[in-house]
Amino acid sequence: MCGIVGYTGDKQASPILLDGLEKLEYRGYDSAGIAVENGGKLTVSKTKGRLALLREKTENGAAVQGVTGIGHTRWATHGKPSEENSHPHVSESGRVAIVHNGIIENYMELKQMLLNRGRSFVSETDTEVAAQLIDFYYEGDILQAVAKAVREFEGNYALGILCVDEPGKLIAVRNHAPLIVGYALDGNYFASDVMALLAHTRSVTYLADEEIAVLEKTQVHYYSSFLDPIEKKVERVEWDSAAADKGGYEHFMFKEIMEQPEVIRRTVLPLIRDGRAEMEQIISKAMVANMKRLFIVACGSSYHVGIIAKYNIEKLARIPVEVVLASEFRYCDPIVDENTLVILISQSGETTDTLEALREAKERGATTLGIVNVEGSSIAKAADLVLYTKAGPEIAVATTKAYSAQLALTVLIALYLAEQRGTIDQATYDEILGALLAVPEQMGTILEQKAYIQYLAYQHFHNDDIFFIGRNVDYALSLEGSLKLKEISYIHSEAYAAGELKHGTISLVEDGTLVIAIASCRRLTEKTLSNAMEVRARGAQVLALAAESVKEEVSHVADQVMTIPDTHDVLLPSLAILPLQLFAYYVALYRGCDIDKPRNLAKSVTVE
Ligand code: M6R
Numbered sequence: 372m373c374g375i376v377g378y379t380g381d382k383q384a385s386p387i388l389l390d391g392l393e394k395l396e397y398r399g400y401d402s403a404g405i406a407v408e409n410g411g412k413l414t415v416s417k418t419k420g421r422l423a424l425l426r427e428k429t430e431n432g433a434a435v436q437g438v439t440g441i442g443h444t445r446w447a448t449h450g451k452p453s454e455e456n457s458h459p460h461v462s463e464s465g466r467v468a469i470v471h472n473g474i475i476e477n478y479m480e481l482k483q484m485l486l487n488r489g490r491s492f493v494s495e496t497d498t499e500v501a502a503q504l505i506d507f508y509y510e511g512d513i514l515q516a517v518a519k520a521v522r523e524f525e526g527n528y529a530l531g532i533l534c535v536d537e538p539g540k541l542i543a544v545r546n547h548a549p550l551i552v553g554y555a556l557d558g559n560y561f562a563s564d565v566m567a568l569l570a571h572t573r574s575v576t577y578l579a580d581e582e583i584a585v586l587e588k589t590q591v592h593y594y595s596s597f598l599d600p601i602e603k604k605v606e607r608v609e610w611d612s613a614a615a616d617k618g619g620y621e622h623f624m625f626k627e628i629m630e631q632p633e634v635i636r637r638t639v640l641p642l643i644r645d646g647r648a649e650m651e652q653i654i655s656k657a658m659v660a661n662m663k664r665l666f667i668v669a670c671g672s673s674y675h676v677g678i679i680a681k682y683n684i685e686k687l688a689r690i691p692v693e694v695v696l697a698s699e700f701r702y703c704d705p706i707v708d709e710n711t712l713v714i715l716i717s718q719s720g721e722t723t724d725t726l727e728a729l730r731e732a733k734e735r736g737a738t739t740l741g742i743v744n745v746e747g748s749s750i751a752k753a754a755d756l757v758l759y760t761k762a763g764p765e766i767a768v769a770t771t772k773a774y775s776a777q778l779a780l781t782v783l784i785a786l787y788l789a790e791q792r793g794t795i796d797q798a799t800y801d802e803i804l805g806a807l808l809a810v811p812e813q814m815g816t817i818l819e820q821k822a823y824i825q826y827l828a829y830q831h832f833h834n835d836d837i838f839f840i841g842r843n844v845d846y847a848l849s850l851e852g853s854l855k856l857k858e859i860s861y862i863h864s865e866a867y868a869a870g871e872l873k874h875g876t877i878s879l880v881e882d883g884t885l886v887i888a889i890a891s892c893r894r895l896t897e898k899t900l901s902n903a904m905e906v907r908a909r910g911a912q913v914l915a916l917a918a919e920s921v922k923e924e925v926s927h928v929a930d931q932v933m934t935i936p937d938t939h940d941v942l943l944p945s946l947a948i949l950p951l952q953l954f955a956y957y958v959a960l961y962r963g964c965d966i967d968k969p970r971n972l973a974k975s976v977t978v979e
Pocket residue numbers: 670671672673674716717718719720721722725768769770854855858974975976
């Protein structure tokens with residue numbers, strides 16, 4: 372979704388802003404702009420469409436001089452994508468320029484007040500209202516004016532502001548939308564995402580809600596919205612800028628698929644000590660003993676991880692688990708209390724629905740545990756407890772390595788809970804942990820077979836409809852396989868619990884329909900195969916995914932088979948997801964799609 376960058380220092384701001392915005396492109400956007408102050412004069416340049424157009428328009432920044440500036444990539448919410456609606460927005464007097472992520476919910480009311488006082492507007496956005504209100508309150512001190520205005524705003528927002536009457540100064544404000552300040556020798560920066568800062572610094576401060584930062588070339592001061600000065604911590608970001616490069620691959624998505632063995636190692640090894648999943652510091656023994664039920668709340672692929680985690684936790688630890696979409700959890704009057712653990716899974720740590728679900732759970736007395744990939748993110752900060760996936764920056768919109776890291780982490784959680792509850796015997800515990808430790812190597816074997824998956828993708832990329840079926844964890848995998856395919860290849864795809872086919876869906880199957888039957892779960896292979904036979908009898912082509920040991924059995928029913936090495940049932944999804952990711956990737960490649968930045972999608976969804 373939208374991205375913000377700001378810089379004030381010794382260097383020319385425009386090239387820094389453009390480079391920073393480029394690092395935020397992966398988040399999704401439809402227009403971009405910069406505003407730079409130079410000796411009390413403001414230059415604004417904006418374009419609809421790709422950032423490359425803004426580069427062209429500003430001659431790579433050379434045409435917009437000045438050492439203090441703000442930049443923005445916009446993902447349209449209020450008003451269509453257009454040059455007028457894109458940010459930065461400037462107040463009518465030309466004094467205040469502003470970039471904004473999020474939504475100011477009461478903007479119509481504020482706009483009416485300003486219209487009544489004779490102000491006029493050029494865009495349809497809530498952001499222009501913010502610029503005008505700050506200007507309206509300006510009496511020679513931009514900090515005072517911003518503080519007064521933000522006390523009137525309702526909604527979620529991160530703002531970057533400059534005032535031409537106060538050269539060299541930038542203001543940053545956060546309320547339920549991320550904003551990070553970065554410190555470097557050449558000046559100070561802010562950004563809505565740490566990716567835009569990594570080329571300059573790894574020393575950062577995360578703004579909390581209702582906090583204001585005032586940045587100048589050599590100093591940064593922090594205030595509450597009532598302008599009480601506050602002390603903030605300087606933190607070090609673990610990621611380095613190289614992690615955000617394609618590393619010679621054509622697409623980030625492919626690079627991220629290939630990184631998965633290493634990501635699993637990085638995520639699980641620090642949590643294993645003496646052959647045990649060691650999580651006592653995060654999930655205390657007392658909490659496990661008192662736990663009556665567990666909720667897993669998430670969106671999209673993270674939700675799909677939740678479904679697999681439910682099966683594994685219930686199977687191993689015998690604790691009832693409910694998996695709820697974050698956007699539903701908030702409105703379903705959930706039955707949670709102090710004996711409930713609510714696990715929020717989120718790669719970005721910024722998904723609004725998941726964050727709001729977390730707040731809802733906390734208000735109802737539950738303990739919240741975030742499984743998050745981005746340090747310092749809103750969910751990581753707001754949750755009572757946090758476990759980090761160590762996937763590193765994930766740039767492709769379609770998640771792959773973060774999904775796998777989440778999955779591996781939930782297996783460790785299931786093992787830990789099972790041990791604490793006394794529901795697992797030693798041999799099973801050792802077998803599952805051993806299987807988890809073998810996953811990276813087994814993943815490597817699957818990745819080596821990518822040429823075969825590419826061949827299958829070539830055979831099927833013309834299909835208009837593709838169905839995924841499976842039972843139990845294979846059903847959860849079907850959901851993820853289908854989501855991966857549709858989000859990047861734009862092929863219509865549906866996932867069904869295999870047993871549900873006969874209850875309606877099978878009427879969609881006709882000659883040539885491709886059905887991907889996931890039969891990794893050996894105890895259910897036979898059942899899933901009988902569903903595969905039903906669709907085949909109605910003309911479908913069946914592409915199956917199964918464990919190596921049942922390949923022969925499966926190939927009697929399926930037209931083609933993708934295989935994964937055998938492992939413990941609990942770990943099958945960690946392997947089976949790889950062929951599905953590769954299949955989606957190659958299909959999208961053959962269809963000529965914008966794989967890393969699929970249309971209409973954003974990497975982190977920061978609106979409801
Ligand atoms: O950052 P989050 O894990 O909270 O994001 C949740 C979903 O938006 C995300 O998993 C989405 O479904 C993926 N882009 C799918 O590949």
